[in-house]
Amino acid sequence: MKKTFLSVTIASLLLATTAFAANESQEQFVPNGSLTASQTFYGNSGKYKTATSKPELIFDYNFTPEWNVNAQWTRSTNLHDYDQNNHYNQNNNTSTPEININYNHGYLGNSKIKWTSNVNYKNFTVMSAPTVNENYAWVTTTFDFAEYMPSSEYAKTTQFAIMPAYAYGWDSQSGHSGHMNSGAIAFLGSWALPANFTFNMQAYLIRDFYNGGQKMNKVNSQGESIKSYSTETYGAFFAYLNYARDIYKFNENTALSFNFIGGMDPYMIGNKKSSGWFPFFVGNQQYQWTEPTVQQGNTKNQYIAFALPTLQVTAKLTEDISATIYAGAKYSNQVWGDTSKDWKLQPQGGLSLTYNF
Template sequence: MKKLLFKVLVSSLIISTASFADDFKPNGNLSLTQTFYGNAGKYKTATSHPSAVLNYNFTKEWSLSLQWDRTWNIYDYKDDGENQQDNDFSGPKATVSYNHGVLGDSKIKWTSSLMVENENEFTDTSQTYVLAQTSFDFSEYIPKGEYISANQFALSPMYIYGWETEGSSGHVNTGILSLLTNWQLPANFTFTFNAYAFKEWYNGSFDLNGENGKSYDDASYFMILAWLEYSKELYKFNDQTSLAFNFAGGFDPYISSNRKAAWDPFIVGNQMYEWLGPAVDEGNYKKTYSVFALPQLEVTYNYTEDLTFTAFAQVKYSNQVWGETEKDWKLQPQGGVSVDYKF
């Protein structure tokens, strides 16, 4: 009887494996992007931002993403003066994601992920963060209208733990409840609206430095990221080469807190549309925002079905300075090249 059960089990596994092999083939892509930044009015900015991203789907449910961002020649400003920091920034991170499928008999799509990122400014200090996230997407329950439909409508709890891995000692705990949405609009427009309510608890070097010598070991926040996106092919030169116009614009981000302090929570940089923030970032705020518009011209050359080269030129128009009373709007030219390989 045991031998019969063993044979049945082995046969089932073989059949299941063969079926899985027919249905799924591991796949992924590797992309390399080099972005250059011009000056924003009188403000000098980071001059170079290379980025490398590797995505790999090794089963139907499991995927891995590796990303590495780098900058050189970052400037900051205090009292209208120019100070080149003369340091670099490196931000490697790895994310493992799991697709649970639907929740029970419902139409709720359930996914989870775990991310680890190190931030190193090469000034004898660095921080490491771990972000655990799960997401419940209710978009299938939202009726699709003639002019608008939901691509995503998810509730997503998050937890972040960060600590000093070099230099000072300290750590931070962050609990977050977020609403993540994306909407399909007419004429090739999409709209993203994400809202985050979170609280952070600080220790040691992570304590917030407020005005008049005050410091805080906890803070509560509310953050909104909202942007409109548009993409349209302008001209097709041949079967391999095309010119497109892309646009993104909106809040990146709006954030408020119960503390008046100089702060930049990890989740802000992690969720922003543009990886590189405003050129000027100083002061003690309870409310702050960055509003931007980013039109882009993009030339794409498909060398093969798997290998694509891209060159882009864009200009960012934004307030450049964080703070509810700042209105220093500037244009910043940007451009770059990228290569993407699918496997």
């Protein structure tokens, strides 16, 4: 099944290249892109040591009307990992490069269904003990029915899509073994609401298959593994409310804005009580960058919820370069499992510089 899905996706991308050649007579397209460098700092969440630093580079390039490539690299320093007894390890420095190749097929046949596909690769490396070197390759294809959905003055559907997906993960660290296969079907929806609000939701049904060192573990109250699983089924639900508004304009090139995002990130259910693994499609889709500090080890019923208001100043320095300074505080549940507790406030802020070309 996985080979068939992968073959169909790659074949559709190759056929799309031929279709583009036949449309060269269309209005001339000018390739364009952007490069963004950012640095974010995170403070502690109350008694939990969560202070860290995250530099990031993002390259995005549209080299034809249909083809886009996005590459990003994220670093971290001084991450803290907690166990179930609130013990933690410091200085878990990570590196996460990722590349995504995206293709817009246009409309599916004579319908109003928008069709897009992408092929992706990510590496996750922890450079301090215990070291980790995990790799993930995945493909998705998305069918968007938004133009069939009714709209009103109170809500306009901007996405109403289904997305089949397949991922393969493996551990390339010397002396380690194991891999995972993951199949998923997702619903993706977004709506524009009055007064600058938007609402986004995603629902995933995921089936994971594990081998070797990537098997799922069931743990006891001391965090010791007492059983392992080679398969697991998950359901995950994400829901975000967004708000953005300029609140003061210094001049035509500089403005102060207020932004808010909050919601479920995610609510998750699983068919086994286990810990030691976060499903790839769930972790890859999270809005929050830092995960909860303590994990109780029960994927049957758990959730992450947060609210993040932010103030930011954006200045257009030249026609091609803009800079942003931002500060905010995230309020979220820092411990989750059978129950949720210890809601804490975590300050964060940073700056970014974007070059458009």
